Amino acid sequence: xxxxxxxxxxxxxxxxxxxxxxxxxxxxxxxxxxxxxxxxxxxxxxxxxxxxxxxxxxxxxxxxxxxxxxxxxxxxxxxxxxxxxxxxxxxxxxxxxxxxxxxxxxxxxxxxxxxxxxxxxxxxxxxxxxxxxxxxxxxxxxxxxxxxxxxxxxxxxxxxxxxxxxxxxxxxxxxxxxxxxxxxxxxxxxxxxxxxxxxxxxxxxxxxxxxxxxxxxxxxxxxxxxxxxxxxxxxxxxxxxxxxxxxxxxxxxxxxxxxxxxxxxxxxxxxxxxxxxxxxxxxxxxxxxxxxxxxxxxxxxxxxxxxxxxxxxxxxxxxxxxxxxxxxxxxxxxxxxxxxxxxxxxxxxxxxxxxxxxxxxxxxxxxxxxxxxxxxxxxxxxxxxxxxxxxxxxxxxxxxxxxxxxxxxxxxxxxxxxxxxxxxxxxxxxxxxxxxxxxxxxxxxxxxxxxxxxxxxxxxxxxxxxxxxxxxxxxxxxxxxxxxxxxxxxxxxxxxxxxxxxxxxxxxxxxxxxxxxxxxxxxxxxxxxxxxxxxxxxxxxxxxxxxxxxxxxxxxxxxxxxxxxxxxxxxxxxxxxxxxxxxxxxxxxxxxxxxxxxxxxxxxxxxxxxxxxxxxxxxxxxxxxxxxxxxxxxxxxxxxxxxxxxxxxxxxxxxxxxxxxxxxxxxxxxxxxxxxxxxxxxxxxxxxxxxxxxxxxxxxxxxxxxxxxxxxxxxxxxxxxxxxxxxxxxxxxxxxxxxxxxxxxxxxxxxxxxxxxxxxxxxxxxxxxxxxxxxxxxxxxxxxxxxxxxxxxxxxxxxxxxxxxxxxxxxxxxxxxxxxxxxxxxxxxxxxxxxxxxxxxxxxxxxxxxxxxxxxxxxxxxxxxxxxxxxxxxxxxxxxxxxxxxxxxxxxxxxxxxxxxxxxxxxxxxxx
Numbered sequence: 001x002x003x004x005x006x007x008x009x010x011x012x013x014x015x016x017x018x019x020x021x022x023x024x025x026x027x028x029x030x031x032x033x034x035x036x037x038x039x040x041x042x043x044x045x046x047x048x049x050x051x052x053x054x055x056x057x058x059x060x061x062x063x064x065x066x067x068x069x070x071x072x073x074x075x076x077x078x079x080x081x082x083x084x085x086x087x088x089x090x091x092x093x094x095x096x097x098x099x100x101x102x103x104x105x106x107x108x109x110x111x112x113x114x115x116x117x118x119x120x121x122x123x124x125x126x127x128x129x130x131x132x133x134x135x136x137x138x139x140x141x142x143x144x145x146x147x148x149x150x151x152x153x154x155x156x157x158x159x160x161x162x163x164x165x166x167x168x169x170x171x172x173x174x175x176x177x178x179x180x181x182x183x184x185x186x187x188x189x190x191x192x193x194x195x196x197x198x199x200x201x202x203x204x205x206x207x208x209x210x211x212x213x214x215x216x217x218x219x220x221x222x223x224x225x226x227x228x229x230x231x232x233x234x235x236x237x238x239x240x241x242x243x244x245x246x247x248x249x250x251x252x253x254x255x256x257x258x259x260x261x262x263x264x265x266x267x268x269x270x271x272x273x274x275x276x277x278x279x280x281x282x283x284x285x286x287x288x289x290x291x292x293x294x295x296x297x298x299x300x301x302x303x304x305x306x307x308x309x310x311x312x313x314x315x316x317x318x319x320x321x322x323x324x325x326x327x328x329x330x331x332x333x334x335x336x337x338x339x340x341x342x343x344x345x346x347x348x349x350x351x352x353x354x355x356x357x358x359x360x361x362x363x364x365x366x367x368x369x370x371x372x373x374x375x376x377x378x379x380x381x382x383x384x385x386x387x388x389x390x391x392x393x394x395x396x397x398x399x400x401x402x403x404x405x406x407x408x409x410x411x412x413x414x415x416x417x418x419x420x421x422x423x424x425x426x427x428x429x430x431x432x433x434x435x436x437x438x439x440x441x442x443x444x445x446x447x448x449x450x451x452x453x454x455x456x457x458x459x460x461x462x463x464x465x466x467x468x469x470x471x472x473x474x475x476x477x478x479x480x481x482x483x484x485x486x487x488x489x490x491x492x493x494x495x496x497x498x499x500x501x502x503x504x505x506x507x508x509x510x511x512x513x514x515x516x517x518x519x520x521x522x523x524x525x526x527x528x529x530x531x532x533x534x535x536x537x538x539x540x541x542x543x544x545x546x547x548x549x550x551x552x553x554x555x556x557x558x559x560x561x562x563x564x565x566x567x568x569x570x571x572x573x574x575x576x577x578x579x580x581x582x583x584x585x586x587x588x589x590x591x592x593x594x595x596x597x598x599x600x601x602x603x604x605x606x607x608x609x610x611x612x613x614x615x616x617x618x619x620x621x622x623x624x625x626x627x628x629x630x631x632x633x634x635x636x637x638x639x640x641x642x643x644x645x646x647x648x649x650x651x652x653x654x655x656x657x658x659x660x661x662x663x664x665x666x667x668x669x670x671x672x673x674x675x676x677x678x679x680x681x682x683x684x685x686x687x688x689x690x691x692x693x694x695x696x697x698x699x700x701x702x703x704x705x706x707x708x709x710x711x712x713x714x715x716x717x718x719x720x721x722x723x724x725x726x727x728x729x730x731x732x733x734x735x736x737x738x739x740x741x742x743x744x745x746x747x748x749x750x751x752x753x754x755x756x757x758x759x760x761x762x763x764x765x766x767x768x769x770x771x772x773x774x775x776x777x778x779x780x781x782x783x784x785x786x787x788x789x790x791x792x793x794x795x796x797x798x799x800x801x802x803x804x805x806x807x808x809x810x811x812x813x814x815x816x817x818x819x820x821x822x823x824x825x826x827x828x829x830x831x832x833x834x835x836x837x838x839x840x841x842x843x844x845x846x847x848x849x850x851x852x853x854x855x856x857x858x859x860x861x862x863x864x865x866x867x868x869x870x871x872x873x874x875x876x877x878x879x880x881x882x883x884x885x886x887x888x889x890x891x892x893x894x895x896x897x898x899x900x901x902x903x904x905x906x907x908x909x910x911x912x
Contacts, residue, residue: 014079017217025220028261029227032254036231043239043247050244051105057252058102064259065095071266076153082144087218089156090136096164097129104172123181123191124171130233131198134205137226141208186242195237202230221265228258307380307401309344310387313359315352317344318396327380327401331371348399351382358384358397369401378405431509431530437523439463451509451532453502471498471506481513486523491515496533508537568592600899619662619752623780626657626702627691633670634689640678644685651690657702659774665749669757672742673706673770680768681710693776700776701755707769713761721759722747750774795821796910801842801870802826803833803859805851809898813846813875816902817909830854834862842870844909849876849887857890864891871912875900 017025069091076084104121171178181191206226212219232251240247307324309317320328324344331347347369348355354364365383380401387396425432425443431451434443444459452459452469459467470478474497481495493513498506512529571588580588634641634650641648659666677687688707693700713721722743743759750757755774761767800822804810807828814824825842827833831853837845845863849856860872872894874887879897887895894908 014081014214015217017215017220021217021220025224028224032224032228032231032258036234036254039235039246039250040239043235043245043250044241045246046241047245047249053249053252054105055102057256058098061256061259062095062098062102064256064263065091065098068259068263068266069095071263071270073153074270076148080147082146082148083140083142084218085148085152085156086136086139087222088153089160090133090140092157093136093160093164094129094133096161097125097132097167100164100168101125101129104168118172119183120178120181121171123187124178125167126236127181127191127194127198128167128171130229130237131194131201133229134198134201134226137205137222138208140222141205141212182242185244187237187240192238195233199230199233199238202226202233206230218266221262224265225258225262228254228261232258307403309348309399309401311348311355311359311397311399313396315348315355315359317348320344324401327378327403347401351399354382354384355397355399358386358399361386378403379408380404431532433464433528433530434525435464435528436525439465441467442525448530451501451507451530452499469499469501471500474498481511485513485515485526491517499530507532508534568596596899600901619665621660621662623658623777624661624663624666626659626704626774627652629663629666630670630689630691630704633667634674636667637671637674637678640675641687644678644681645683646678646681646685646687649686649688651688653692655693656779657691657693658777658779659702659753660777661753661774666753669746669749669772670704670706672746673772676742676770677706677708677710677768681708685709702774702776704772704774705769707767709767712764712766713759713768714764715761718759718761722757746772796906797821798843798909798912799823799840800825800844800846800909801833801837802846803828803830803851803856804846804848804875805829806848809848813905817906820906822909830856830859833859837863837866837870841866841868844912845870845872846875847872847892849874849878849883857886860887860890860892873905873908875905 069088072084072088072091075081076088101122104125106119106122179188179190181188181194206223206229209219209222209226232255234251235247235254236251240251242248304321304323307327308319308321309324310319312318328344328347331350351367351369354367357364363383363385365381367382369380369382371378371380381404382399382401384397384399387398425445428445428447431448432443432445433441433448435441441459441462441464444454444456446456448459449455452467454467477497478495481493481497485493491514495511495513497509497511499509500506510531510533512531514527516524516527518524571592575585575588630650630652634648674687674689681687686709688705690703690705690707692703692705694703695701747757750772753774755772757773758771760769760771796817800814800817802810802814802817802824803826804813805828810826810828814826817824825836825840827836829852830847833845833847834854845859847856847859851859856874856876860874863870863872872892874892874895875898876883876887876895877898884895896905896908
């Protein structure tokens with residue numbers, strides 16, 4: 001080992017220079033002095049303007065200073081030296097300010113430089129640069145006792161960068177208090193005075209470096225750098241006359257040469273230091289290897305995961321590693337005789353015969369040893385082999401114990417997991433099929449047997465494509481999926497296709513195929529899970545059909561609602577004319593009433609279908625004579641029948657047939673059937689209406705049949721004609737409007753009455769028949785008579801307050817009530833309604849719910865506490881059950897949904 005190498009410090013700031021290095025430094029300083037002596041008299045000689053010189057010089061200077069700082073930073077991290085840390089920041093400062101000097105040099109990249117500024121920016125940056133770097137050198141020359149703090153370099157780098165940015169900002173801002181240094185490319189006297197001060201500071205820094213003790217390698221290189229620094233200040237700042245003269249160029253070349261010299265010297269010293277460190281490290285490794293080799297075998301034996309015992313020729317344990325000691329604790333009381341309670345000896349006594357064979361020269365392996373202690377059962381395998389000395393004589397035996405408890409338990413757990421996997425495969429609701437790279441089926445579980453019909457005995461061993469399980473129309477799709485699975489690196493492919501069963505049924509199945517590869521990357525087997533999604537697909541098709549019908553319904557609803565709006569809009573235009581005859585006004589009123597009734601009927605039908613589907617519709621049952629109801633309904637539908645020039649045959653049984661039903665709802669059902677017969681029968685057709693009473697197992701039934709000789713119904717549509725929003729496509733040209741919900745509404749209403757409705761047709765062109773069956777009742781003992789209205793109509797002599805933000809709706813309702821004798825006040829928001837009521841209380845308040853300022857609920861909640869309290873009626877477009885409950889909770893007496901039939905509202909208000 002070369003102790004002299006280890007004694008040498010590895011820090012450039014501490015490593016002493018050699019005599020050869022001192023001689024080299026002296027030669028360089030002499031050369032610099034001679035060149036300076038030659039250039040000094042010519043420093044003021046004008047030279048051509050060469051702006052490209054500045055970026056070339058500055059770029060090289062920036063790069064050399066950054067590299068020097070990086071090399072020094074490695075020594076900083078090693079030695080934590082204050083001196084090296086400060087000097088490293090000095091080179092970082094020099095690189096940054098040199099970059100700023102280049103970017104602000106006028107005329108270089110732009111008229112005022114990239115960073116902007118004035119003509120004084122670069123002289124001031126140059127002065128600041130050459131005045132501050134000697135300060136870093138002076139900081140390096142001091143002696144420090146404490147190590148560098150951990151975050152000094154990070155914080156110092158940040159502060160140095162910020163300081164340079166501040167200098168750049170100060171010099172580019174054109175501060176008025178900065179004196180002029182250069183004018184017309186000529187240096188001013190103040191520039192000479194400041195440069196003289198900078199020169200004095202540089203000489204002082206050079207003197208401190210020369211006087212520094214103990215002297216290090218880095219000190220002699222800094223002596224050269226500071227000497228060149230002094231020569232640069234003399235040539236560039238004092239001896240020349242301005243920019244672009246010999247001193248300007250020569251001084252910068254001096255600075256660059258000194259920087260490159262220091263960089264090269266530091267790099268060479270780094271290489272030398274690293275070489276010495278490597279040699280030292282190699283010697284240390286060699287020495288440590290010799291020292292560790294002697295204890296290597298013992299250390300390995302102690303740290304082996306297996307228990308190791310060394311037994312001498314007499315069977316005594318002479319060495320046991322840590323693991324063997326740990327195992328022996330489980331055998332403290334397992335020994336016999338003198339070995340009882342003896343740890344490793346007790347353990348050896350349990351395997352005495354194999355140990356004696358090993359001592360005799362016969363190796364053994366995998367003998368079993370088991371221990372049972374309070375913390376569980378452990379299982380060990382024991383192996384042994386004889387040890388011989390150099391003379392080939394038996395010296396001892398080595399016994400190795402391997403704890404295989406976890407391995408044994410893992411094998412048992414694996415066996416249990418395999419059993420569970422087999423059970424899950426056999427009992428999973430998915431069909432499980434496994435086939436190899438040759439497409440031969442290796443697994444076919446019970447669900448696969450149930451799904452496809454072939455037993456496992458029939459399927460296993462056959463090619464998967466030999467069984468006709470794939471629907472012939474989906475063969476191409478399946479081939480593509482299998483191609484993706486086999487011909488690429490895909491490990492998983494999902495496909496949906498139709499499959500055939502053994503008995504010829506068609507199923508829609510989802511196949512989840514996973515590929516397992518062997519060690520060579522070839523396909524080993526494919527594992528397929530098959531899920532029968534036939535019911536789901538049928539449900540999806542049903543949803544798609546329902547969605548299609550919904551779209552058709554929305555389009556039809558929009559069309560049907562626009563139809564009444566067109567004549568109403570025309571009526572509004574006609575009413576603006578002041579030359580209408582009274583009979584035309586009456587005609588317009590009747591037309592508006594008809595169209596409004598049509599819109600109301602559409603909305604009522606739609607609401608009824610929704611209520612029936614949610615079970616929210618209530619029937620007002622009473623005994624009805626069905627024959628009279630049929631005649632009255634037919635009279636209502638006669639305009640449509642006469643428009644089609646149809647002949648109607650009415651066949652009623654001789655005895656009256658009574659049912660307990662809601663007259664209004666049953667009229668809806670019969671009117672719908674008669675109107676459909678009139679609409680879907682070509683002109684001049686035959687319509688037959690029959691009423692009969694039949695005896696059934698559960699009592700008598702009233703049967704009403706409406707038959708026509710119209711276009712008929714396709715057999716495929718018979719099961720769907722009662723679905724909501726369904727219209728027979730072949731009859732769409734005869735529909736005369738409608739939403740396709742009439743038969744659905746009729747079916748729901750009949751079923752609410754405990755009856756049923758059926759459709760019959762021999763096919764297109766053969767007409768159709770609809771039969772309604774209802775439970776019949778006995779005739780009532782005292783049948784009531786229709787109520788007759790009084791001979792004279794009572795006048796509505798009440799004061800009414802109407803509040804509705806829809807001006808047309810409010811004013812038209814006011815005119816209607818005034819025509820009935822009421823005194824009416826109209827406002828269009830809730831707050832105005834309260835103010836008007838406070839001034840002139842009304843008997844009745846008709847309020848819309850959605851109004852500005854205050855809504856109808858807030859107005860009602862306020863009016864319910866007034867004295868006198870008005871009778872309050874909500875007239876709104878909100879018709880849900882929740883809206884009605886909210887109205888009653890707010891204090892309304894009635895809740896009517898727009899559009900309200902005028903006579904219904906008048907009749908209600910007359911009874912207040």
